[in-house]
Amino acid sequence: MSVEETIKKLPKIEQHVHIVGSVRPETLLWLNKQGGLKLPYETLDDLKDFYAYTDFEHFLKVYSMVNGLITHEKYYETITYEMLQNQHNCNVKHVECIFSAYDHMHRGLDFADMVKYINRGITRARTEFGITCNIRVDVVRDYGPKIALMLLDQIKSKGDNVVSIDTGGMEDGIRPKTYEKVYQTAREQGLHLVAHQGEAAGVDYVWECVEYLRPERIGHGVAAAQDLKLLTELSHRGIGIETCPMSNLRTGAVQSLGEHPIRCFMEAGVKVSVNTDDPPMFATDMNTEYLMLHRELGFTVEELHNIGLDSIETSFIDETEKERLRKQFDSEYIKLV
Numbered sequence: 001m002s003v004e005e006t007i008k009k010l011p012k013i014e015q016h017v018h019i020v021g022s023v024r025p026e027t028l029l030w031l032n033k034q035g036g037l038k039l040p041y042e043t044l045d046d047l048k049d050f051y052a053y054t055d056f057e058h059f060l061k062v063y064s065m066v067n068g069l070i071t072h073e074k075y076y077e078t079i080t081y082e083m084l085q086n087q088h089n090c091n092v093k094h095v096e097c098i099f100s101a102y103d104h105m106h107r108g109l110d111f112a113d114m115v116k117y118i119n120r121g122i123t124r125a126r127t128e129f130g131i132t133c134n135i136r137v138d139v140v141r142d143y144g145p146k147i148a149l150m151l152l153d154q155i156k157s158k159g160d161n162v163v164s165i166d167t168g169g170m171e172d173g174i175r176p177k178t179y180e181k182v183y184q185t186a187r188e189q190g191l192h193l194v195a196h197q198g199e200a201a202g203v204d205y206v207w208e209c210v211e212y213l214r215p216e217r218i219g220h221g222v223a224a225a226q227d228l229k230l231l232t233e234l235s236h237r238g239i240g241i242e243t244c245p246m247s248n249l250r251t252g253a254v255q256s257l258g259e260h261p262i263r264c265f266m267e268a269g270v271k272v273s274v275n276t277d278d279p280p281m282f283a284t285d286m287n288t289e290y291l292m293l294h295r296e297l298g299f300t301v302e303e304l305h306n307i308g309l310d311s312i313e314t315s316f317i318d319e320t321e322k323e324r325l326r327k328q329f330d331s332e333y334i335k336l337v
C-alpha cells in the first residue's frame with residue numbers, strides 16, 4: 001500500500017468542525033430551493049464563486065448567508081448526519097462538532113429543537129457507522145456576553161450532549177477578557193472550555209485568552225507561534241491547539257502550508273489535533289488535511305498516528321471512552337504498518 005493510501009486509512013479524531021460549515025454543496029443547493037435567502041446559485045459550478053474568499057471577513061459573510069438557508073430546525077438532522085458520514089469516509093472515529101445556536105435563534109429557531117435534531121443525526125450516524133460525536137456551543141463573540149449567558153442557561157436545561165462552549169466569529173477588536181464571566185459561569189456548570197483565538201488577531205489576544213478565560217483547548221492558535229514563552233505556557237497548562245491547516249491557508253492566516261506553525265507547536269510540547277473547520281467551504285476533509293501535512297510538512301505515518309493519540313487525550317470524553325479509542329487506534333495502526 002502506498003504511504004498516501006495508508007494515511008487515508010489511519011483512524012482519526014475531529015475536534016473542530018462547524019456543522020453549518022460542513023453542509024454539502026448539493027445540500028446547500030437543496031436548502032436554497034426550500035426557501036431561505038434564495039441565493040442566485042443553482043449549480044455546483046455557481047458555488048465555486050460563492051466559496052472564493054478574499055479574506056477572513058469575507059468568509060464570515062459567506063458563512064452567514066449559509067446560516068440563513070437553515071429555515072427550520074429539522075434541517076439540522078440531515079446536515080449533522082451528512083457531516084458525520086463525510087467524516088466516517090475519512091475513517092474519523094470521534095467528532096466534537098460546533099453548533100452556533102444564536103445564528104439561528106435570532107432568526108426565530110428554537111434551541112432545544114435544534115439540539116434534538118442534531119442528536120438525531122448523531123444517533124443515526126453512530127448506529128450506521130459506529131462514529132461518536134458530542135456538541136460544543138459556539139456563543140459567537142459578535143453577539144456579546146449577555147447572549148452568551150442566556151445560551152448557558154439554555155444549555156443547562158436543554159443542552160443534551162452539549163459538553164463544551166467556545167467563542168468564534170469576529171476576533172480582532174473583541175477582547176477575550178470581555179468573556180471572563182461567561183467562561184467562569186460555564187466552568188461552574190461543568191462545561192469544557194474552548195476559544196477560537198490567534199486566527200485573525202495577534203498574539204496578545206491569545207495571552208489574554210489564556211489568562212482570563214483559561215480554556216482547555218484553543219482553536220487555530222496560529223499567532224501563538226510568534227511567542228515561544230506563550231507556547232511554553234500552553235504546554236505547562238496542558239492547553240491543546242486545534243490546528244486547522246487548510247482553513248488557515250484559505251482565509252490567509254498563513255501564506256502557504258509550508259509556513260503553518262503546527263510543528264512549532266509540537267516542538268514546544270503542545271498537544272495538537274488536526275481539523276477541517278468548514279470542510280466543503282475550504283475544499284478539504286480529514287484525509288486532505290493529513291495528506292497535505294505529509295506532502296508539505298513531511299509528516300510521517302507514525303507522526304500522524306501520534307497526533308491521533310494526542311487528540312484522544314485532549315478530547316472531551318471520559319476515560320473509558322478514551323481507552324476504547326486508544327485500543328482501536330493502535331490495533332488499526334498496527335495492521336497498516
Ligand SMILES: [Zn+2]
Nearest residue numbers: 168196219277
Ligand atoms: Zn472554527
